[in-house]
Amino acid sequence: MLYAILCYHDEETVWSWDKEREASVMKGLGEVQARLAAAGKMGPSARLFPTTSAVTLRKHVEPPLVIDGPFAETKEQLLGLYVLDVADLDEALGAARELAAANPGGAYEIRPLALYNPDPRPAA
């Protein structure tokens, strides 16, 4: 079963981390990811730049409207995501707890994938 872990947090907090803090969180997350990968459970993952770099395409009108900024102004923003290949929700939650221990603060939304298209680009 494929699950997505969607990472929400206040981006101003996360992007205020100094270099040491950044490096130590990334190291901790890297260790959890390596464990998950070794168990064959780790799919692709991504980190997003702050919403200040976002544009939104509102497609409820024709032609669609491009708006500077994120889709919604919220206290916590989508900062990144993991895709995990796990047996069930319990296992997905377990992985999320491990990641959370390495990077406290904010929230993880755990949602099953309805459709999954692996990267279609030829391998580099």
Add this chain to the structure above:
Amino acid sequence: MTDAAWIEAALTAARPQAVAALVRYFRDLDLAEEAFQEACLKALQAWPRNGPPRDVRAWLILVGRNAALDGLRRSARHTALPEEAALSDLEDAESALAARLDESHFRDDVLRLLFVCCHPCLPATQQIAMALRIVCGVPMPRIARAFLVSEAAMEQRLTRAKARIAAAEVPFEAPDAEERSERLFAVAAVAYLLFNEGYSAADGAARAELCAEAIRLGRILIRLFPEDPEITGLCALMLLQHARAGARFDAAGDVVLLESQDRAVWDRQMIAEGLALVDKAMRRRRPGPYQIQAAIAALHARAARAEETDWGEIAVLYAALERLQPSPVVTLNRAVAVAKCEGAAAALDLIEPLAERLEGYFHFHGVRGALLLDLGREAEARRAFQKAIGLANSPAEAAHIRARLDALIAKEPKDGEDHHVPVVQ
């Protein structure tokens, strides 16, 4: 689990909005700062024990306000400060406050605070110091170190700035739309001054910190004005320049010219964000000086090697910048780009008319010497280099020109080394 580093980052991030809201409440910078500090102290005590609150900003504002009111011995007329044990969960009070403090409210608060700190009654150095201290919350000793003054002198500078703001009776009201856009550019200019202060700081740690603070301020401004491409351009410019920080100085602490920098050391993540912001700003088709400078920085960032730099496009961009913001230094920069794509003669024609205005400017004589040398006018080149050495701002600059001069005297074939002149605003 709530560790100290996380709490510190959360307090730093919440600071602009929290202090801004407290300023609105108390209409007093000092009182608002003290209230925020009180709230931070309480957070450091309560959060590790009870976990962080759901809304960090609302918690800090509420606790800070109550603490300050307590301090003013007026607490009887207001909500009493909750018991320590209850501090973990201010659910009711917190959500009620959060509901009142919607984003647009925060927006006005932060903007007002920035306007107060960057008020035209203050000289630029005081504006920067105020923005650093009040908005970014950088501790006094670190500000003093960045400005190469004693803590006492910096303290005095800030006290004077606050006195001036009080004397000028700067309104703590939300500025109207017209005043907003007028003064937005003063605030943007302060952010960029702050960045340049960091960019040129001698102390590496202070340098990185000031640049990072300026970028954080830039991101706050983008959130306040997402539709203003110049603000986005400013942020892009700062990111693209700061991306080179690790390559700009050698082991001895001397400046390494752009062309000689090890591009593998450039921060690819900052460059990626900067390039995305340039694209985003350009979509608006309302060019301005920050966007153009960001576009120039983007062309440098996109070149994998110095030889792959698109000098033709850079020359075009400098010409555009010259039209918007005429300055002999911008023309000098254009000439450097023109020399790369059209040759030294065309570039020399561009800069000769600047001789009088840039007589005392190191880079003018350095560039002119290099162009003359390219054209085989060695005696004139030597005189230009000698003038440049006399005007050098650092031993590295002097050494760089000295090397060219020595090569010239030794009549060795030139190594085709490039000159880059940073835009000096």
